[in-house]
Amino acid sequence: MWKLKIAEGGPGLFTTNNFIGREHWEFDLDAGTLEELAEIERVREEYKKNQFKNKQNYDLLMRMQLRKENRSGPIPPPVKLQESTEEITDETVTSSLRSALSSLSSLQAHDGHWPAEFTGPLFFLPPLVMALYIIGDISRMLSLNHQTEIIRYLYNIQNEDGGWGFHLAGHSTMFGSGLNYIALRILGEGLEDGENRAMARGRKWILDHGGLVGLPSWGNFWISNLCIGFITQNIMLCYARIVYMPMSYLYGRRFVGPITELVSLQLNWNKARNTFAKEDLYYPHPLIQDLAWGFLHHVTEPLLKRWPFSMLREKALKAAIGHVRYEDEVSRYPCIGCIEKVMCLMARWVEDPNSEAYKLHLARLPDYYWVAEDGLKIQGLGSQTWVVVFAVQAILACNLNEEYGQTLCKVQAVWTRLHSTQQLSMPDYGWQVFDVTSEGLKSENGGYPAWELVTASSWMQKFNPTEVFEDPLFGGEYVECTSSALQALALFRKQHPKHRRTEIDSNISKSAQYIQDVQEPDGSWYGNWGVCYSYGTWFGVAGLVACGRNYKNCAALRKACDFLISKQLPNGGWGESYLSCNNKVWTSIKGNREHVVQTAWTVLTLIEAGQAEIDPTLIHRGVRVLINSQTENGDFPQQEITGTSFRYCGLQYAAFIDVFPLWALGECRNRVLLRKA
Template sequence: MSGQAAIHCPQNSGFFLISSLCIQEDLYYPHPLMQDMLWDFLHHVAEPILTHWPFSKLREKALKAAIGRVRYEDENTRYLCIGSIIKILCLLAHWVEDPNSDSYKLHLARLPDNYWVAEDGLKLQSFGSQMWDAAFAIQAILSCNLNEEYGSTLRKSHEFVKASQVQENPSGDFKAMYRHISKGAWTFSMQDHGWQVSDCTAEGLKVALLFSQMSQDLVGEKMETDRFYDAVNVILSLQSSNGGFPAWEPQRAYRWLEKFNPTEFFEDALIERDYVECTSSVVQALALFRKFYPKHRRTEIDSSISNAIQYIEDVQEPDGSWYGHWGICYTYGTWFAVGGLAACGRNYRNCPALRKTCEFLLSKQLPNGGWGESYLSSQNKVWTNIEGNRANLVQTAWALLSLIDAGQAEIDPIPIHHGVRVMINAQMEDGDFPQQEITGVFMRNCTLNYSSYRNIFPIWVLGEYRRQVLFAQNLSA
């Protein structure tokens, strides 16, 4: 807390009185009055009662149950926890219980997993994104058809993908701990993390399937078939009744619980919900799996894909875009949505939704041929250009991939040519691409840095441009 909020705090204020204050710049989600009344009641009435006998016995029992859940989270994530914020809270809980405990020391030992050394110093990141980045990087390399030149890289990445798949469900009676099956899933980072994620599992399944069709002399031994089946099992178990897919676990909470969101700078933070990005990744993975294993759970997979496609079409914005929940913002959500639709045979000519999407993206193209979208799009839910109408290479790549997959090149390839020229001209002498504005986000208001994106997506779009636009034009000439 700082700035204006701090100026008006009396010097003798207790922690509770100032704990609900927040600097105006960070106040994205103000507490509803009902929530403040609840916290006041718990602090002034419930807390004093529960600290005195006989109610103190109930408090002790609750604290034991709470620390038991903390230990369960620790043990099933190898002390990484689901994210760095939760990790710090778990670490503090063990420190309060016993600062000399093994649990506290094990937590300290895994703090470096969240360190990130940037150009301007050491930072603490929210997650490791090793598996997520690797899956995209693999697809980018494969799109360029340079398999022989980068065989060693592909072999190593294949081994990482196989090693990162979760091999077991959470320990013990995991349902009693409100955990979901995880055997066969991929996490956002690595196997230790333990938490299944729908789109990470889908992207992991996609690249594992692609590797399985390549020469084992080049990329190593393919993954066992049962492990593909396990991944599909996790994915199918996560689908919601409306056809969409959440990120971590099936939806099972009520929307009104968001009224008790205590974080002033996050929105939609308490309950699971469906995301177009997760849904699209799943559609692409299941469509690819169905191609290679057409007899395995075919009826369920067909139904899942059909319902997911309907969900994607249902959540399209009136202007033809899709809101992105995990990247900034409409360029990101739209890229995923288009990929899911295209994986099932939709294109510009046979899908009105994709025609509308192409019109939307072309309306946002900058005079220099690129696209640039501000983080304010995520906050305000309205497309906002980056200040100065600058192009962002990652977002330009997302827009171009969307146009290419949608079939815009068959109608008018000139906007795509202009966008690709922006990519080529931006590459530096050493082959790198410049680091620009952050393009990741979560909970609408917290930006995430993906430093690898600046190379992954330009490479990916150049590969797809060469394959789907230039080669296609040469064949039709």
């Protein structure tokens, strides 16, 4: 039986805070009663039955374990509003809040944080399988139990047409199909294996869509170790920069894994240099990029193989591996994310297969594993701090602190160790998401980026080589980051009105102007890290309200309310598809179905903007949907994907269903119902 381990160390691991927030899964042969093992098999089968309806799992293995360990007693049953005309009262909402708070408390780890899956992209797991296969450590690092769960997951995420998507909710692509099919073959699956000949159907999809020559550049890297780049690294976004450092090192070293019967395949890669499957091509190369890459390949590359130009390559290789070493050491070997982790691991092994660095890399691999009813997958990184911050705000919004104070006390125990960081996951991860008090991270236009100050010119985005992302190389400013920074500074100014007042006032003014400048003509804001306009509009409104705007004195807030009201469904909820991120226009979920997380975001937005003072009926209708969606366990259903990155890649934040509906109900109780009373 799989067990989630919290805040535990091990050989080859380093920490700055006694491993607070660390999560990893281990298989325990002796764990679990017969009833528990039977329940695990039941939920696996239930997921399998519905895999094509909703690929988002419910994190049931984690929920079963933590609820047993916490022994928090029975969860109060939620209420249901039977009639559409039944009034929403303080008693009704409070009952739902107690049920949701009890559920959230039962899922809290002993170190105070809330473990949760943070996955979605389907190109995270295959590179690890390929890397360990090339290195020869796949059997040592992935036990039979690991491999069984990985195979389960790879089959579970296969689409009905036989292919695999770019992310969980996406249509089949060559990137997803090629990499996941190869991973299954490496793990021992035969040409006809899998339920309903899953492997044969996967192979057919690949061949029917042009074969592996249609892979985008990241896919080509993994199956041929071929990637060329020339952009100066110090102006690239840290996330992209750390991808291309090990990638360029491996290419410069001309590293190719051992040619075995399994992987032997003759392809004319030079002929297929600019060939991409149409299903993958989100960002086509501009002509200038293809010309630049062609010049580098046919002219520059031959020169770099000959003396004295080869000396320049040797110098560049030393610089590249130096950057890789630095990233390893400052992050204590988890690296900034799973993509970079596997590439850095490969680079350090190629540099020295017997090095201590390679061993330290292997020790941190379990930090990225996550096991649920759909199998074992790789997380992009952890979301520990992210979830803690949202959960605390949700709990405080309920104003039931006397009843649930113990939950907040457990949070404080971990938060005192995490508050000095701005990481998405935990301090050992080493990279900030953004520093909400740093003037140095604010761009000239008043906006804030996600990681670091944008220094590249916009024209350089024309050399984006990924084909599958938009603006991944240099980043940009985001309404979510700007709003968060603005809210923090406004709160700080209120508590310390005399401290650097002129600088803070100027900063808040510029950030507020940026938020208004990036508002869409229809009143919405584009969300870059959540789906999509419902998420971005919540941040845009919250930022403007934090600096003194309100419904009466700010036309931007009124437009935002009008936009959200226009998207309300007949049943009172809201539901936005991840396709909004791709299409850059609000796209409803198929069948005009509501989504509890997006309904919660919208309720929070309308309350924050002051809509309750104008007409609370619309808010009440949304709250009714949340109350009636609550399950017997006090939580809410896991529905369509809620996160996104770089406008095309869907992300699954499994904990959002535990946090945002609770937060919306709490704000409704305290700022709408009690204020009215």
